[in-house]
Amino acid sequence: MFRADHILSLVGSAMLGLGGGALALTLTAPPELVPRLPIFDDIAVTEAAESPAARSWPALFGEVPPEPVAEETPAAPEPSPDFRLKGLVAGGDSGWAIVSASDGDHLVSVGSVLPGGAEVVAIDPDGVRILLDGKDFLISFDEEDEAPVAAAPAVAAPVVQTATLSLTELRNDGFQRSLGLAGGSKVVDQGNGHLAQQIMWVRNGRLYDKVGLQKGDILLTLNGVPAGDMKALTEAAPKLLRERVFELEFLRAGARMTLKVQIDEDS
Known part of the structure; x- marks a missing residue:
């Protein structure tokens, strides 16, 4: 005659045997055949959300400013090969200058057009800037002219x-x-x-x-x-x-x- 404690002991042994077998199958089975329990998915999502990399921490020393973007310096106008500067009074749009060309000297101001279609766009202390064929040129003083x-x-x-x-x-x-x-x-x-x-x-x-x-x-x-x-x-x-x-x-x-x-x- 079986006693009650014997029956419980047999049942426990059987369950332990089944658990051990399942564990052995899990450890030896390929990854794609191992069933994934929903509870582990929840734990993984929770851990990812609480990881230091995913948390939004307030900046202790303020926000790091972005690196300034260097402005492009406009290219300096090329020296003009066809004209020479004889003299100038640089006064912005009201200034004037004496420019020597192949046909003689010209009194020019901003907006004047020199031989060849060169347009005077600025009169600065550095010289007279002209626009010719879409390019900027600078007419400056020629030291070989009159020092x-x-x-x-x-x-x-x-x-x-x-x-x-x-x-x-x-x-x-x-x-x-x-x-x-x-x-x-x-x-x-x-x-x-x-x-x-x-x-x-x-x-x-x-x-x-x-x-x-x-x-x-x-x-x-x-x-x-x-x-x-x-x-x-x-x-x-x-x-x-x-x-x-x-x-x-x-x-x-x-x-x-x-x-x-x-x-x-x-x-």
Whole structure:
């Protein structure tokens, strides 16, 4: 006669035997034949969601800024092989320049068209920029042409100075051409909206050189007309050409000076 504890022991042994057999089959069976229990899928998804790599942690030291994208520097215009710069007054859209071409000198401003269809697009202290056949070119000063006068020592100019200037020559050349051929200058801001002209270089034997102006001088007014106002100078040109005395206010090495230039009719 079987006792109850014997029956339970046999049942337990049988279940253990079945479990061990299942474990043995699982360990020896190919992976594709092993059944996957849903409970393990849930555990895997939970662990992946709670892994450090998947968690969204707040930045302790702020967000890392993106690397700045370097801006492309526009290519410098090529030197112009067909034109040479004789002089300029760089004043933005109101400036002008003297450009030498195969057919002679040309007084140009922004928008002028040179022989060959070259359009003047800018007049800067570095020279005259032109657009020709879709390409940018720079007309700059040619040192082999007429070398500018070297900068003289910054000495005080006399209050009154008589210059040997021909009124006929000034009238024939015109006011703008005379200033353009005198050398190179650029418009500078003196503050509070007051514009002036700073001489960048002086051409030998021309207007600036004859009256004793030097590189670095800042021209303030010419017979009361603001020297940095290109439009005002152009409008005042007919009146200025009728004058016999030019009174020029300028700065040299920070000192304010007045230069009076007398013009001889028969010079």
